[in-house]
Amino acid sequence: MDYTQGRGRILANVEVAPDHYRMEIEAPFVPERALPGQFVMVKVTDGLAPVLRRPFGIYTINEARGSFEMIYRVVGEGTRLLSEMADGVDIDVLGPLGNGFNLDLAGDQPLIVAGGVGVPPLFSLAQGLIGKGKKPVVIIGGRTADDLLSLDAFRAIGIEPLLATEDGSSGYKGYVTAIMEERLDDGKIPSAVYSCGPKLMLRRVGEIAMSRGIPCELSLEAIMACGFGVCLGCVVKTCSSDGSSEHDFSRVCCEGPVFDAKEIIWDEA
Amino acid sequence: MRPDLSVNLAGLELKNPVMTASGTFGYGLEFDPFFDIGQLGAIVVKGLSLKPKAGNPPPRIVETPAGMLNAIGLQNVGVDVFLNEKMPELREKKAPVIVNFFGNTEEEYVALAEKLDGVDGIAALEANISCPNVKAGGIAFGTDASVASTLIGKIRKSTSLPLIVKLSPNVTDIKVMARAVEEAGADILSMINTLTGMSIDVRTRRSNLANMTGGLSGPAIRPVAVRMVWEAAKSVNIPIIGIGGIVSAEDALEFILAGASAVQIGTASFISPTAAIDIVKGLERFLADEGISRLSDMIGALEG
Numbered sequence: 001m002d003y004t005q006g007r008g009r010i011l012a013n014v015e016v017a018p019d020h021y022r023m024e025i026e027a028p029f030v031p032e033r034a035l036p037g038q039f040v041m042v043k044v045t046d047g048l049a050p051v052l053r054r055p056f057g058i059y060t061i062n063e064a065r066g067s068f069e070m071i072y073r074v075v076g077e078g079t080r081l082l083s084e085m086a087d088g089v090d091i092d093v094l095g096p097l098g099n100g101f102n103l104d105l106a107g108d109q110p111l112i113v114a115g116g117v118g119v120p121p122l123f124s125l126a127q128g129l130i131g132k133g134k135k136p137v138v139i140i141g142g143r144t145a146d147d148l149l150s151l152d153a154f155r156a157i158g159i160e161p162l163l164a165t166e167d168g169s170s171g172y173k174g175y176v177t178a179i180m181e182e183r184l185d186d187g188k189i190p191s192a193v194y195s196c197g198p199k200l201m202l203r204r205v206g207e208i209a210m211s212r213g214i215p216c217e218l219s220l221e222a223i224m225a226c227g228f229g230v231c232l233g234c235v236v237k238t239c240s241s242d243g244s245s246e247h248d249f250s251r252v253c254c255e256g257p258v259f260d261a262k263e264i265i266w267d268e269a
Numbered sequence: 270m271r272p273d274l275s276v277n278l279a280g281l282e283l284k285n286p287v288m289t290a291s292g293t294f295g296y297g298l299e300f301d302p303f304f305d306i307g308q309l310g311a312i313v314v315k316g317l318s319l320k321p322k323a324g325n326p327p328p329r330i331v332e333t334p335a336g337m338l339n340a341i342g343l344q345n346v347g348v349d350v351f352l353n354e355k356m357p358e359l360r361e362k363k364a365p366v367i368v369n370f371f372g373n374t375e376e377e378y379v380a381l382a383e384k385l386d387g388v389d390g391i392a393a394l395e396a397n398i399s400c401p402n403v404k405a406g407g408i409a410f411g412t413d414a415s416v417a418s419t420l421i422g423k424i425r426k427s428t429s430l431p432l433i434v435k436l437s438p439n440v441t442d443i444k445v446m447a448r449a450v451e452e453a454g455a456d457i458l459s460m461i462n463t464l465t466g467m468s469i470d471v472r473t474r475r476s477n478l479a480n481m482t483g484g485l486s487g488p489a490i491r492p493v494a495v496r497m498v499w500e501a502a503k504s505v506n507i508p509i510i511g512i513g514g515i516v517s518a519e520d521a522l523e524f525i526l527a528g529a530s531a532v533q534i535g536t537a538s539f540i541s542p543t544a545a546i547d548i549v550k551g552l553e554r555f556l557a558d559e560g561i562s563r564l565s566d567m568i569g570a571l572e573g
């Protein structure tokens with residue numbers, strides 16, 4: 001329970017791709033404690049529309065500047081209001097929240113598989129892994145070339161991401177999981193897999209990793225009201241920890257957002 | 270001079286009238302990083318059942334205009350885990366603890382009341398009667414005056430603690446329910462629980478909640494809640510705790526003027542974790558600014 005609520009200040013809020021923005025917020029209590037894979041809840045208005053905070057993964061953690069960045073896609077009213085906030089304005093931030101990735105998963109050849117707005121939290125993960133002397137391989141996917149986020153940021157830390165787009169406008173035409181499987185078939189076996197992105201992608205990434213016995217962590221999303229464990233709204237179905245029931249419900253905000261792929265029980269559909 | 274915020278609810282002495290609402294404050298300890306919960310009038314913990322309860326499948330919540338729908342399904346750790354693992358730490362926080370509890374049969378309610386009776390640190394019990402009565406085909410205890418009355422009568426005999434009964438707003442006439450529960454032995458009423466609602470995704474043609482329907486909370490329900498408190502206050506002689514969409518001290522005062530002796534803060538704690546303590550400070554400021562020395566003078570002081 002090492003989170004705080006406080007005022008932050010927007011240092012930058014720039015459109016980095018169509019409908020995608022990068023926001024840097026000065027709020028020292030976040031970078032002081034943040035771990036790759038954690039998230040923040042921000043208030044997008046002082047009014048009541050929307051009434052609840054919105055969760056966003058932490059993209060970069062900049063202790064020296066007392067700031068962190070997030071990248072978000074405009075999908076509704078909350079993110080639209082966020083995109084209109086000006087530099088220098090105050091913003092109410094709650095965080096850092098959630099568990100974060102385990103950087104010490106087996107071996108030093110991890111694979112990172114990212115899709116859409118799942119990319120940002122995996123960038124701070126990549127930085128963390130490199131800091132531990134590991135050599136992550138990164139696969140990034142999106143619908144079109146425009147959706148491939150943060151490529152330059154990865155290149156700046158010495159990683160050339162492998163790309164996949166659904167329409168073939170950049171890199172491989174198809175899904176990130178096709179690249180992942182092809183590499184595995186070629187004998188390029190990662191020591192661990194980390195993933196964040198759309199649900200179907202996560203599920204597939206987890207299945208592939210588990211079928212080959214590779215440790216795998218998945219970062220999930222869920223609609224949440226509080227972000228710190230009290231509303232019990234953001235649960236996902238997970239394997240029973242003590243075998244006393246068919247399944248448990250785990251809170252994405254506290255037990256997650258990062259789960260061992262083996263823990264998740266996916267819906268039938 | 271500092272205004273006096275203390276209130277006395279049928280013998281339950283509180284240093285201020287602000288409590289947290291069940292299900293929105295966890296077991297209290299989750300709020301430790303934000304403020305000293307010992308400064309609140311009382312804290313009401315997540316509803317407890319005899320056995321742990323897993324709750325409903327997701328999605329469990331959806332935002333609605335100025336509010337939210339929830340169908341958590343009363344997930345909780347069960348009374349034993351609460352008493353063994355949460356209560357010792359809560360006791361140290363020095364906040365009066367009010368335990369909200371529920372069952373699916375009269376026997377379960379009674380067993381819980383007996384178990385919680387006399388536990389050090391528990392200041393009062395709050396019976397949530399908006400739960401399905403399994404033996405009566407799942408109709409909520411709190412929607413039928415005679416069913417509610419029988420239930421409360423039995424709980425009353427099982428505990429020496431002050432008994433708060435939390436009313437469901439999903440009834441035709443709240444005055445009838447309030448009177449029935451008072452006659453059956455309730456010491457205090459708290460109201461309102463969530464209003465049953467529904468929200469549909471028109472593209473997928475599915476309900477936004479796996480449970481189909483959920484309970485509406487937040488500022489959207491405040492006018493309904495204030496009206497119900499006002500109606501109930503005119504019908505009973507026991508104190509009332511007002512609940513529903515309170516996000517500011519002014520909101521809390523609406524309930525107090527309508528006849529509530531205290532208030533509970535629910536959904537607001539999700540939006541701002543310090544909401545409850547901010548409202549205590551806001552009440553103090555309001556009274557100081559208006560030159561009112563005692564908050565209790567405002568209870569039921571609605572004009573006209």
Ligand SMILES: Cc1cc2nc3c(=O)[nH]c(=O)nc-3n(C[C@H](O)[C@H](O)[C@H](O)COP(=O)(O)OP(=O)(O)OC[C@H]3O[C@@H](n4cnc5c(N)ncnc54)[C@H](O)[C@@H]3O)c2cc1C
Nearest residue numbers: 054055056057071072073075076077078079117221222223
């Ligand atoms: C732990 C976590 C980390 C996240 N990180 C990022 C991130 O780094 N970048 C980013 O762009 N988005 C991220 N999201 C998703 C983001 O929170 C939602 O897109 C945002 O809340 C939508 O708000 P809105 O008001 O604009 O849209 P709304 O009008 O509320 O909803 C528009 C659409 O988005 C969906 N949605 C709403 N809330 C969520 C939610 N919490 N999770 C998933 N879908 C939701 C709705 O079902 C609806 O289809 C994250 C979510 C979680 C839970």
Ligand SMILES: Cc1cc2nc3c(=O)[nH]c(=O)nc-3n(C[C@H](O)[C@H](O)[C@H](O)COP(=O)(O)O)c2cc1C
Nearest residue numbers: 290291292316339397461462486487513514535536
């Ligand atoms: C997520 C959530 C969970 C709740 N759980 C309980 C509960 O376990 N027992 C109970 O009596 N009321 C429960 N409630 C109802 C609240 O205590 C309160 O009566 C209601 O939310 C109205 O107040 P508000 O508008 O301030 O939130 C819950 C409400 C919410 C939003």
